[in-house]
Amino acid sequence: MEPTSNIKPLPGKFGIEITDIDVPNISDEELKHLLLNLYEHRMVVLKTQGLTQAELLAFSKRVGDPIPLSLTDADYPEIARMTNIDTDSKKEKRGAAHWHTDQSFKKEVSSATLLYSVQAPNTGGETLFCDMVAAYEALPTTVQEQIEDLIVEHRHGIAITARPGDHTPIAPKGWDQGTTVYHPVVRRHPITSQKTLYAITGTTQGIKGMKQEDAQKLLQELCDHAFQDQFITQHTHSVHDLVMWDNPTTMHSATPIAAATGPHDTRLIHRISLRGYPTIFAS
Ligand SMILES: O=C(O)CCC(=O)C(=O)O
Ligand SMILES: [Fe+2]
Numbered sequence: 001m002e003p004t005s006n007i008k009p010l011p012g013k014f015g016i017e018i019t020d021i022d023v024p025n026i027s028d029e030e031l032k033h034l035l036l037n038l039y040e041h042r043m044v045v046l047k048t049q050g051l052t053q054a055e056l057l058a059f060s061k062r063v064g065d066p067i068p069l070s071l072t073d074a075d076y077p078e079i080a081r082m083t084n085i086d087t088d089s090k091k092e093k094r095g096a097a098h099w100h101t102d103q104s105f106k107k108e109v110s111s112a113t114l115l116y117s118v119q120a121p122n123t124g125g126e127t128l129f130c131d132m133v134a135a136y137e138a139l140p141t142t143v144q145e146q147i148e149d150l151i152v153e154h155r156h157g158i159a160i161t162a163r164p165g166d167h168t169p170i171a172p173k174g175w176d177q178g179t180t181v182y183h184p185v186v187r188r189h190p191i192t193s194q195k196t197l198y199a200i201t202g203t204t205q206g207i208k209g210m211k212q213e214d215a216q217k218l219l220q221e222l223c224d225h226a227f228q229d230q231f232i233t234q235h236t237h238s239v240h241d242l243v244m245w246d247n248p249t250t251m252h253s254a255t256p257i258a259a260a261t262g263p264h265d266t267r268l269i270h271r272i273s274l275r276g277y278p279t280i281f282a283s
Pocket of ligand 2: 101102252
């Protein structure tokens with residue numbers, strides 16, 4: 001990918017930052033460039049001038065199809081409002097503070113997720129990302145061969161690879177917790193064809209044709225390998241940042257944050273998760 005002057009690597013292990021970008025008026029050409037950078041670098045932070053919910057939604061619809069939420073009474077039912085305003089300690093324990101891949105409990109998985117920071121705390125509230133392509137490539141060849149054709153069973157709920165202290169995933173309203181879907185543990189990215197580990201925890205409940213204890217041991221070993229510092233980066237949200245990540249090739253985890261007491265520790269994020277890819281990539 002050609003570097004341009006408004007793109008620079010983030011200080012962490014991976015991901016890039018893009019400045020001087022007019023998100024609401026981005027051309028098809030610029031969007032394609034941006035998305036190729038997203039698929040190559042897995043995580044992109046756009047330094048925006050501020051985005052209304054309408055602008056965020058319009059932009060996201062050019063990147064994929066927003067996954068509808070159950071909040072049909074809201075003005076923007078595709079936008080989740082994620083915040084620590086008025087949270088109680090019980091709710092706080094049920095967040096996304098565990099390694100996961102968005103929508104891995106569904107057959108049609110998420111392509112990308114976008115978080116737009118409306119209010120950011122002075123400290124805390126970071127999001128952690130793990131580069132699953134780098135983790136895959138660093139596996140010994142024998143392990144790559146061993147896992148090549150394995151199919152993982154995913155169900156919403158606590159994964160067999162959950163770690164002590166992981167927060168319990170929140171089930172979407174009306175979701176049937178008994179539904180099992182199957183995803184290969186090694187996938188190719190739909191656009192770049194790069195091989196990656198996919199959703200090795202979060203919703204993993206077993207491996208097809210494998211004894212439960214063997215499945216748990218193998219997935220656990222993959223987790224211990226992937227969630228090492230060398231593959232992980234941490235993003236600190238700043239107001240007006242739009243963070244986008246590629247779901248097939250990354251996993252992420254929120255960090256727990258206490259209830260807000262004032263502007264200095266308030267976190268408010270507008271979130272849209274997408275499936276599918278824009279037509280600019282149709283061959
Ligand atoms: O709040 C965060 O840092 C990330 C939450 C999350 O997992 C998501 O938006 O998909
Ligand atoms: Fe998530």
